[in-house]
Amino acid sequence: MKVFALLAVSLFVSGTAMAQDNWRDAEDVFRTTGKMLDSKTVEFSIPRSDQTVMKGDTKLAPEFGLATHIKFTGTPEKAMMAADLVLLEKEVTPVVTQLQAQRLEITALHNHLFGTDPNVLFLHVSGSGTAKALATSLKAALSQTATPLGSAAAAKSTTVAAQWTTVQGVLGQKGEQKGDVFEVMVPRKDKVTEKGKAVPPFFGAAHHFFFQKAGDKVATTGEFVLLDKEVNQAIKVLNGGKFDITALHNHQLFDNPRLFYLHFWATDSPDAVARTLRRVLDMTAGGVSATTPSTTRGTPGTTTTPSGATGGTTTSPSSGTTTTPSTSTGSGRTTTTPSTGTGTGGTTTAPGTTTAPGTTTAPGTTTPPPSKGSTTTPSGTTLPGGTPPIPSATTPKR
Structure with missing residues (x-):
């Protein structure tokens, strides 16, 4: 087992190194090492360490959202590039002019924060071609700024x-x-x-x-x-x-x-x-x-029930049975789907008894009480020991 584990680690490390070598031309242009985000995507991060940026009394570190990020995906010979350039106001027009000359696409210009001193803007750029050509064009634009190329995070x-x-x-x-x-x-x-x-x-x-x-x-x-x-x-x-x-x-x-x-x-x-x-x-x-x-999460396509409730005992619709919604979660998204109603904790509901406005339970349905020390939220998520819950949101119908 140890041999297989070492082999897997070795293959991963060598694969990462090989992928990084593929982007060597871009690394040479930016004079910094790229970081592999996945097998085909590399990122170059260039912090604006030349600037002291304050937000109120807080001094923002260059790595705290103040780094130019340049990403390539695909292959070095046929790459897509997306860049997020951190600029001062006075740098915007010279950079835009150079980007137009280099035939790179400008896709957005905006702030990410307000109340910073100096004011910092973010210019988004995209392009396609060889990684070396794209990096060279982007470097020409960055040369219009004080961005410290060659500095590492x-x-x-x-x-x-x-x-x-x-x-x-x-x-x-x-x-x-x-x-x-x-x-x-x-x-x-x-x-x-x-x-x-x-x-x-x-x-x-x-x-x-x-x-x-x-x-x-x-x-x-x-x-x-x-x-x-x-x-x-x-x-x-x-x-x-x-x-x-x-x-x-x-x-x-x-x-x-x-x-x-x-x-x-x-x-x-x-x-x-x-x-x-x-x-x-x-x-x-x-x-x-x-x-x-x-938090408690469900699996995709399943209906979650509170801890202590009778999971999977919802009754099939029958004559005179009114259904109530239960919450279903999957892939981080919460949707509401109908299921049949159940009685209140620990009681057997007599036929025709209404337990909530407009809700009727099927005859003989029993729901045991919640487990000790648990807190049930309105969304149906139970956290142990009465821990304050993280509520789920219901995705609206479009």
Whole structure:
């Protein structure tokens, strides 16, 4: 078994190294090492370490959402590129002019945060061709700025600070600590195309969160990648968690389905900010795949019942039986499907007895009481020990 394990690790490491070697031309242009996000997608991160950016009394680390990100997918000979350039106001026009000269597409220009000093803008760029040609064209545009090409992001820490362990536990996702910043990416599970070509989730359809210390609390910023019908649900959850909504926009011109990027800012305890972020993750199609103690998740296409309730005992519709909705979850999305009603905890309901307005249970249906120490939420999720629940959201019908 040890031999097979070592062989698997060896193949993974050699495969990663080989994939990284494939993008050597781009690395030479940017004078920095790329990071493989998946087998075909590489990312170059260039922090704006030349700038001191403040938001109120908080000094933002260059890795805290202030790095230019350049991604390539496909092959070095036939690559797609998506870049997110971090610019000062005075740099925007010279960069746009150079990008037009290099025949690269500008797809968006906007802020991600407000109230920063200096004001920072984000210019999104796309293109296709060889990785070397694309990188050379982009470098020509970046030469109009003070972006420190050749500088690397802070090294990944081998240990994770206690507050980031809390964040990982609540989100159910592992992240990376780089200097004073903790970063988490959660790819959506939808199939996304750009100009009719399928693109991997890490190319532009991944939720992206950053965390750093802010006094005795933590600050968080980042973006959720959402479908149109998810946008206002997410805003409601974030607003309820005392998050500032700082931007809402698109990044690409020809993505399908149309994706919206919702940016935010908040300062609170690690547990509090992570719980709010988790609530939004759980209501999107790109939710988390890992189950953490903070929530109970169902499997795709199954109906979830509270702990202590009689799972799978809903009765088939019969004459005079009125059905009530039960909640079904799958792939991070919650939908409402009808199922037949049951009686109240621990009682046998007599024929024709109404247990809720407009709800009639079938004769003889028995529902045992909830288990000791459990708390049942209105959404049907039971958390052990009375832990405050993470509510689920019902996807509206379109």
